[in-house]
Every structure is written in structure tokens, then in C-alpha cells.
Amino acid sequence: MSVWAYVAPDAATCRALLGRGCERVFVDDYPRLARELGEEPDTSAAVRDAGPRVLVLDLGSSSIRASLVRPGGTILATVREPTPGGAPEDGPRAEHDATAVAEQAARQIVRLAHASDGPAPVAAAIASQRSTGLWVGADGRPVGPAVSWRDGRGAGIVARLESRAAEFERITGLPLDAAWTAVTARATLGDTPPPPGWRLVPLGSHVASRLTGEPPDVDPTLANRTFLLDAEAIDWSPVMLEAFGFETSHLPPIAPTVCPRGRVPWPGTPQGVPLLVLVGDQQAAYVGIAGPAGRRLALNVGTAGFAMRGRPRGTPRLPGIRRAPLWTSERHRLPPAVLDEIPVPLPDDFRRGPADDAARALARAVAFGEKAPADWVAALGTALTRLREVRDASVRVAGGWANAPHLVALLRSTLDLSVIVHEQTEATTVGAARLACAGAGLAWPGG
Known part of the structure; x- marks a missing residue:
């Protein structure tokens, strides 16, 4: 039996209908019902938990989440806001304001801290959409928008390189696609080389750099989606760089997924929180599952x-x-x-x-x-x-x-x-937290 039910306005009614054999329940106010069913923890009251916790930033295409997670996977609190510029506009362009994304992430950390009266997190992790990238200047500041993986301007580049698709796939582990960072970066530059001092960085690397004040690096899970990484050597591929007209100087250094990357500010903690993880969102999700x-x-x-x-x-x-x-x-x-x-x-x-x-x-x-x-x-x-x-x-x-x-x-x-x-x-949040716990030497209950 299927039920189309505007008269199921709360989680209790929905659960009762499902418990009586209804296969599907439809309500008009889906976001509120999802929250009542436990989609994300309530942060309206301060979270009181004295145990260790880690801070996770999930930089998604549609929203940014800042969460506190206890070892074992319990999410203590979450603050979520839409990603600036997250929805594609009409036409091929799909972009984010990278500065606004970094500033919003910093604000959400402050909001999350105010929702918790427990100790400061022992570690932090950033999980990020993978193929969204931007050019930054020698000072690390954006020289243009972050171009989303949903941007369509790379179609001409893909058509031009189609004859080498099999070769590229053997090197990178990926099919030739307009979503990859190297493709969108070349499409936005045209045939001109990058100006001196410019670097192509994933959005997650940029946010990590702006929060910590350290130069940007990239982990292999994000480097993979640039379409410039040799999947076997875990290093920048000379063949792929030549194909797109880039050099290693145009890219950040590759660092491990789990390693120290400076410290993220946390209110009331002058030394900040050590950032130990930078990882792609789907890899984090898989580790969480x-x-x-x-x-x-x-x-x-x-x-x-x-x-x-x-x-x-x-x-x-x-x-x-x-x-x-x-x-x-x-x-x-x-x-x-x-x-x-x-x-x-x-x-x-x-x-x-x-x-x-x-x-x-x-x-x-x-x-x-x-x-x-x-x-x-x-x-x-x-x-x-x-x-x-x-x-x-x-x-x-x-x-x-x-x-x-x-x-x-x-x-x-x-x-x-x-x-x-x-x-x-x-x-994604749980998987990034699990990697951060490993980096901090914290046991993960249940395995």
C-alpha cells in the first residue's frame, strides 16, 4: 500500500504508518520530517560531552557541514549552510566563490564551538568535493572562482583529446571527462599558459590553507581528480602535464591523506586544533561505511x-x-x-x-x-x-x-x-573523523 499523506505531519505519525505496513509515506514538509527522523543532530542546545571529539568539515557541492564527532562515529553536533555558489547557473558555468567558501567554513567552526561546552577537538579533518579547483596566485589567494565539477566548458578539450583517452585512463585510472580539474582549468585559460606564480589547487586544499595559514598541498584522493596524477606512482604524471600544457610548478606538492597540516582556529583555544586529514568526499564516505x-x-x-x-x-x-x-x-x-x-x-x-x-x-x-x-x-x-x-x-x-x-x-x-x-x-563525516582519530592515535570503538 502506498500513502500520499499530507496528514502525516510528524515523525511519530510517519513511523506509525510505516509500522502498519505502508510502503511509502509522502509529506509536503520533507526537510522538517527528515530532521525529526534524525537526519542530523539538534544543535539548538549546547552539546555536553567531556570525551574526546574531532572536528570535521565536509565541503559538499550543495552544503558545507561542520561537525563534532566522537570516536566510534557518534555525531555530537552539526552546523550546516548552503555552499556559496553551489547551484549551477543556466548555461555551462558552475562556479563557487572560493574566498566565500573558506570564510563560511571559518564561521561555521565558530558556531559549532558555541554549540558545545565540552573540550576543544583533539584533531580536525576536511573532506571535500574532489574535482572542483581554482587558480591561486603566489600569495595563495584566488585569482578567479573555483570551477565546479559540474561546469560544462571543458567539452571542447575532451573532444580534442579523445584520441588519447585510453592512454590517459591507463595512467590516471579515470576516463577522459569534462569534470576533471585539469580539463576545466585548461578550458578557462584557453591556449595561454598560466602566469608566473599561479598554482592549480583543489577547493579543499585552498580551504585548508586559508584556515591554517600554511601553503596549500594536496592529498592523493584529491590529486586523482585533477586528472594529472599517475595512479601507480602517486606523483604528478609528466605525460598528463604535457597533454594539458602544465608543469609541476603549477601544482601543489602531494602530501599523505593523514598527516599534520597546521592548525585550525577554535574559539578559546589559542593553539588551535591540529588538521590531520585532507580527503576526497567519496573516499571519506567509503571509510565511514x-x-x-x-x-x-x-x-x-x-x-x-x-x-x-x-x-x-x-x-x-x-x-x-x-x-x-x-x-x-x-x-x-x-x-x-x-x-x-x-x-x-x-x-x-x-x-x-x-x-x-x-x-x-x-x-x-x-x-x-x-x-x-x-x-x-x-x-x-x-x-x-x-x-x-x-x-x-x-x-x-x-x-x-x-x-x-x-x-x-x-x-x-x-x-x-x-x-x-x-x-x-x-x-562522509564519520569516515573523515575515523581517519583523523587514526592520525591522532585515538582508538575507534568497534574496529
Whole structure:
């Protein structure tokens, strides 16, 4: 039985309907219901917890989250705001104001500190959208906007380099695509070389640098999405640099995912909080779902759907599937594991406008039995089949939309896998916190 219920205005009513056998419940005020169902912790009152905690900044395409996380994955508090310039405008441009992003991240840290009367965090981590990058000058300040992975101006570059696509994929582990940072950077420069002193940095690297005051570096998970990284050597590829007309001087140094990167300001703590992690958002999500050495199928459903599976380093790569380092550290300069992933974009009707509007649109479409959600879930199933190993009998699901019962029900009725909703759906935050705990020498309860 499906229910279209404007008369289910609260979480208790929704749970009661689901408990009586209703497959789907639709309410008009979806964001409020999601909060009542526990999508994110309430920060209206001070968080009182005397144990150690870590600070995590999640720099997403649609929102920025600042969170305090206890070892083991309990999120104590979260402050969330829309990402400046996060929604693409009409036409091919999709950009962020990098200075505004860094300033907003700093403000959210202050707000989070005021929501907590416990001790200062023992460590900090930044998880970031991966392919969004910007040019900075010799002083580290932006010389233009951060160009989003959703920007479409690189299509001509892709067409020009198509004959070398197979060569590039062997080096980088990635197919030639207009989303990669090198492609958008070359498209915005045209045929001119970068001016002296300019460097191309991922958005996460820039925010880390502005918060700590240290020169920017990049970890392998973010370097991977520049499309300039040799996936085996974990170093900048001379072949890729030549193809795009760049030099190593135009790029930041590569540093491990888990290593000291200076200190992030925290109110009332003059010395600040050590920043120990810089990592790509999907790698963080996978660690949050499957652990640092995870070997299981995972599905992260947020701004897009990502089907993922971790494998040991050296496992032969599957044709046409994106491969990236999962994480590195000062001890493990080469990644002990790699992440195979297949993105499954949301249908166009659900990608336009604010995330809350998209969630309501999806809820309506599922409730009315429309075709687009079923097609999207079928595409997710196809992606999981390509990644699946013989022993995989289940898939763990996380991400913002894992809180939506209508979507979970559709997954369970469609996939030939057992669908397990991860206990903490904000997997990116939890995974980044887990890596930060490892860097700080804190035990992670339960493994």
C-alpha cells in the first residue's frame, strides 16, 4: 500500500504508518520530517560531552557541514549552510566563490564551538568535493572562482583529446571527462599558459590553507581528480602535464591523506586544533561505511549516487570503472587499498534547485509511481553488479537520502542484494573523523 499523506505531519505519525505496513509515506514538509527522523543532530542546545571529539568539515557541492564527532562515529553536533555558489547557473558555468567558501567554513567552526561546552577537538579533518579547483596566485589567494565539477566548458578539450583517452585512463585510472580539474582549468585559460606564480589547487586544499595559514598541498584522493596524477606512482604524471600544457610548478606538492597540516582556529583555544586529514568526499564516505580497509559493496546517495567497492592495491582494474586511492598516510605513502566507483547521476528533474526541493520532488515521484526514480534505482543496481564480487550478498547504503524511507523501500524492492542502511548515514563525516582519530592515535570503538 502506498500513502500520499499530507496528514502525516510528524515523525511519530510517519513511523506509525510505516509500522502498519505502508510502503511509502509522502509529506509536503520533507526537510522538517527528515530532521525529526534524525537526519542530523539538534544543535539548538549546547552539546555536553567531556570525551574526546574531532572536528570535521565536509565541503559538499550543495552544503558545507561542520561537525563534532566522537570516536566510534557518534555525531555530537552539526552546523550546516548552503555552499556559496553551489547551484549551477543556466548555461555551462558552475562556479563557487572560493574566498566565500573558506570564510563560511571559518564561521561555521565558530558556531559549532558555541554549540558545545565540552573540550576543544583533539584533531580536525576536511573532506571535500574532489574535482572542483581554482587558480591561486603566489600569495595563495584566488585569482578567479573555483570551477565546479559540474561546469560544462571543458567539452571542447575532451573532444580534442579523445584520441588519447585510453592512454590517459591507463595512467590516471579515470576516463577522459569534462569534470576533471585539469580539463576545466585548461578550458578557462584557453591556449595561454598560466602566469608566473599561479598554482592549480583543489577547493579543499585552498580551504585548508586559508584556515591554517600554511601553503596549500594536496592529498592523493584529491590529486586523482585533477586528472594529472599517475595512479601507480602517486606523483604528478609528466605525460598528463604535457597533454594539458602544465608543469609541476603549477601544482601543489602531494602530501599523505593523514598527516599534520597546521592548525585550525577554535574559539578559546589559542593553539588551535591540529588538521590531520585532507580527503576526497567519496573516499571519506567509503571509510565511514566500510572502514579503512573495507572490502564490501557500498552505495552513497547524496548529490549523486556512487556505487563503490574497496579492493587491495594491485588488484587488476576493471575496464571502464573509475579507480582512485582510498587513503594514504606517512606510514603508507602508497595506498594500501584502492576505491573502484561508478557514479550514477540523479535524473535531471531532481538535480535542479536546492537539495530540499530535489528531495521533495523525488518523494512525490516515488509516491506516485513515476518512472524516473525506478530507472535511477535500476541504474544503481547495474553499477553495483559491475562492482560485485562473488561473496557480496549485501550493500550498505549511506548518504543524505538514505534517511528517506521511500527511496530505501524502492532499493529493497529492486536490488537482488540485501540492503543495509548504515547506522550513521552521514558517512562522509564519520569516515573523515575515523581517519583523523587514526592520525591522532585515538582508538575507534568497534574496529
